[in-house]
Amino acid sequence: MADLGPLNPLPVVAAELDQPYTVGEGVPxxxxxxxxxxxxxxxxxxxxxxxxxxxxxxxxxxxxxxxxxxxxxxxxxxxxxxxxxxxxxxxxxxxxxxxxxxxxxxxxxxxxxxxxxxxxxxxxxxxxxxxxxxxxxxxxxxxxxxxxxxxxxxxxxxxxxxxxxxxxxxxxxxxxxxxxxxxxxxxxxxxxxxxxxxxxxxxxxxxxxxxxxxxxxxxxxxxxxxxxxxxxxxxxxxxxxxxxxxxxxxxxxxxxxxxxxxxxxxxxxxxxxxxxxxxxxxxxxxxxxxxxxxxxxxxxxxxxxxxxxxxxxxxxxxxxxxxxxxxxxxxxxxxxxxxxxxxxxxxxxxxxxxxxxxxxxxxxxxxxxxxxxxxxxxxxADVPPSKMLLRGSGWGVVERARRQKSGHGWVDESGTPFVDESLTGEQEPWLGLLQGKAFDGAPSFVMGADWEELLAGQDSPGAKFQLATMKHARQDLDGAKELYRQVLAAAEAVPGVKALAHRGLALALLAAAKDAEGLAELRRGVEADSSNTALLTEAVTLSIRHGDPAMALELAESAPTDGAAVGRLRFLKALALARTGNPGEAATILKAGVEVPDLREGEDAIAALWQEVCPDEPVPAAYQFGMH
The missing domain is CATH 2.70.98.10 (Beta-galactosidase; Chain A, domain 5)
Known part of the structure; x- marks a missing residue:
């Protein structure tokens, strides 16, 4: 089996969850x-x-x-x-x-x-x-x-x-x-x-x-x-x-x-x-x-x-x-x-x-x-465990602490204990915030009015960035943009946070159909943290999607040569080449072989690109992922 690898550090804030079902006639x-x-x-x-x-x-x-x-x-x-x-x-x-x-x-x-x-x-x-x-x-x-x-x-x-x-x-x-x-x-x-x-x-x-x-x-x-x-x-x-x-x-x-x-x-x-x-x-x-x-x-x-x-x-x-x-x-x-x-x-x-x-x-x-x-x-269901085998995440501990602080109810943990031993560095900054400690960021994200209220009382760039992502995730784009800009204006903001703030601002601008401004922010984000491969991959993807394949090609020049993202970046380079009038170079990449580990269910983009740049050749079986 493959190793799961590291988590993607980009907060999931855009309104992009797949909902393939639509309801037709005859449905009550x-x-x-x-x-x-x-x-x-x-x-x-x-x-x-x-x-x-x-x-x-x-x-x-x-x-x-x-x-x-x-x-x-x-x-x-x-x-x-x-x-x-x-x-x-x-x-x-x-x-x-x-x-x-x-x-x-x-x-x-x-x-x-x-x-x-x-x-x-x-x-x-x-x-x-x-x-x-x-x-x-x-x-x-x-x-x-x-x-x-x-x-x-x-x-x-x-x-x-x-x-x-x-x-x-x-x-x-x-x-x-x-x-x-x-x-x-x-x-x-x-x-x-x-x-x-x-x-x-x-x-x-x-x-x-x-x-x-x-x-x-x-x-x-x-x-x-x-x-x-x-x-x-x-x-x-x-x-x-x-x-x-x-x-x-x-x-x-x-x-x-x-x-x-x-x-x-x-x-x-x-x-x-x-x-x-x-x-x-x-x-x-x-x-x-x-x-x-x-x-x-x-x-x-x-x-x-x-x-x-x-x-x-x-x-x-x-x-x-x-x-x-x-x-x-x-x-x-x-x-x-x-x-x-x-x-x-x-x-x-x-x-x-x-x-x-x-x-x-x-x-x-x-x-x-x-x-x-x-x-x-x-x-x-409430009988206590006799022998623990494995610890899950520490988020149950954090949620219990949040509810205790805010006076909200919680579950009886007799049968499902959430213990401190499950806590990691993902949860510890949030527990510290609940305990009144200064907060300057976390490698993880939370949501809810309680957290937004607590973060609003903090003045660090890390706190403002977290508050911006919460607003962004629930599609308060104006509130998110204002906070992202405050993070970017803060001299003490670290490069990693600045890169993510540029990225967040870019996504909010793109959602408002301000493509040129959004893509410019994406470029600044990649420049602020060139080691963030997830950010680079997203920037290449979005620059093609929003009409600037030349930017995609430019960014792809700095793509890593190994790691989980290589296959997708190779495909994106081929797509950008096709969009900039270079179908022959795109075909060369596809014919040499492209494998995208995180190909989405129902995603048939490789086959579609092959048909575009190799119109006289049948799509190879390895590229046929259409569900219909």
Whole structure:
């Protein structure tokens, strides 16, 4: 696996969060309303994780194994608490898509993500900000003798605490995961949760859920109501049939048990069951087009194709639900082999396949038994850890201190302690500010009215810069520009802070369509700190985007010759050459080979440039990343 690399030091302040879904005809108004609700402009205060390359090496990770006579479950707490393997011992099959060389790629909200296993996603639409972070992890022994693996964290975008309790009873054919989210705020919070399971995709894999219709998306058109079994001339419940990437959010009647199951040619495959609160069930496929195949090869080299089945709080992934002030939400999920009869599950009679799968899953785990587990799971959620395994971030400690100072409520930490040992240099300046110490900057960022009030009482350039980023992140561009200019006017401001202030001012100017002024500030930022490769890469990108490819070429002359950014900077140089009337030089770069480690999901810019500068030659397979 590649090393995650350093965090990107540039604060995420621009309004640029991808929202590919738009709602089309036939979608109910309440669903449209929840799609409009809770959308965020960015993932501030998180920093991006894009310091990785595609250079891999053997790497040792801590793992926790839960095992009984029927299944073996492997969890990786240091990478988002992901369930990495679920082995069915009777068949010897891995029910999750898994492999021995997970490849970091730009798929998550903070970029870094890897395919495979079963992941927990919270915050807003996309793969979680905690996808590649270590979570607080512990073994919990309950009074009745149950052994639980618990992972938890303070989620900074929505300012909530979440935890996942995973346990495997003796001789159980399914593993259980109880999720609890707590909103300690005195206001509603837009909430998003999806549990995503990657499953092996074979020519005979079928995905079944108790619904005739779904809300579908193909990543290029509006969300519409579709019939998965007769979609665009094919049966989309067979992933191998889909010509392009597609989502199917099954419209399950509220009176029905909510489940989704995959079945291979033997009828084996992952069953995803949950208590009632986890309403949504989904199938995602990459599709059989060249781009979909390329993405799977890019994400899972040599591991074969995969699809995903998923479960979420809302019916679709473009919605947020309003989580009331002080609320606690909890549910239980269960995962095991559905063991379907392939003759029926693979029948052309959809109703018969659904009825059969429903019967088999009821036999695997009766619905009443699963629902009866919820009260005990809620009680166990507060049982203190017996043995700590891993520390997550120190932001929970900082948040507790902030709330204590301001008199706001907080969660009971009995089951999810946030301890001082988790603090690092990222958090210590903020704790000092809460304690009344002078503040002159931090390598991290925070958000909220309390912090803005505290920083307003400080006069250092570092404090003004932090206050500027907070205003910028919530799109108070005028307030941000004024403070950035104050930082730049301060003689004592250090070069690194000045460079970031030039950059912040540039982004605010560009957002106001003042391209020339904005690009000039970007240039000054790069000159102020020539060692900041992330800033250089952004400046080259934005100078092309805003009509000055000559500036991009000039800046690219100082690009590093090694490191994670080299591939993208080579591509950007080729793009700038094409835009300055030098298609031949651009073609030479592309033909020599360009690999961009942080290529964004759905980004097809390399193929588009190839078609522009090499119009008589087919796009190489290695450059085809289009999802449609």
């Amino acid at each position: 108004e309440d669903l449209q309303a929840s799609a409009r609700y809770g959308v965020v402009p960015n993932v501030y205060p998180y920093l991006m994780q894009d310091g990785y390359s595609r250079e891999t090496a053997p790497r040792e990770l801590p793992a926790v194994v839960l095992e009984n006579s029927k299944i073996k479950v492997t969890v990786i707490p240091s990478l988002g608490g992901r369930i990495w393997e679920l082995l069915d011992k009777a068949t010897g099959k891995q029910l999750l898509h898994t492999h021995d060389a997970p490849q970091l790629a730009n798929i998550a909200l903070r970029k870094a993500w890897f395919a495979g296993g079963l992941e927990w996603n919270i915050g807003t639409r996309g793969h979680s900000p905690t996808s590649c972070d270590p979570l607080h992890s512990a073994i919990v022994h309950t009074p009745d003798g149950k052994h639980i693996l618990r992972v938890w964290e303070f989620e900074r975008l929505r300012e909530v605490v979440f935890q996942v309790d995973i346990w495997l009873p003796a001789d159980s054919p399914v593993v259980f995961a109880a999720v609890r989210i707590r909103n300690p705020n005195d206001h509603d919070v837009p909430m998003y949760w999806w549990s995503n399971a990657a499953i092996p995709e074979t020519d005979r894999t079928r995905v079944i859920a108790p619904a005739d219709e779904a809300y579908g998306s193909d990543y290029t058109t509006d969300i519409t109501r579709v019939r998965p079994t007769a979609h665009e001339g094919y049966d989309g419940t067979w992933p191998v049939n889909s010509p392009h990437a597609a989502d199917f959010f099954f419209d399950i009647d509220p009176s029905e048990r909510r489940w989704v199951v995959a079945a291979d040619d033997d009828g084996d495959g992952l069953a995803m069951l949950s208590t009632g609160l986890l309403r949504g069930k989904k199938l995602f496929v990459w599709g059989q087009g060249q781009g979909g195949k390329r993405w799977q090869e890019w994400l899972s080299p040599g591991a074969g194709p995969y699809a995903e089945i998923q479960a979420g709080l809302a019916q679709t992934q473009f919605e947020h639900l309003a989580m009331p002030a002080g609320a606690e939400w909890a549910w239980v999920e269960a995962y095991g082999n559905g063991h379907l009869d392939p003759a029926t599950s693979h029948s052309t009679d959809w109703e018969a396949a659904v009825a059969h799968a429903s019967e088999r899953l009821e036999a695997l785990l009766p619905h009443e038994d699963l629902e009866a587990m919820l009260p005990e799971a809620i009680t166990n």
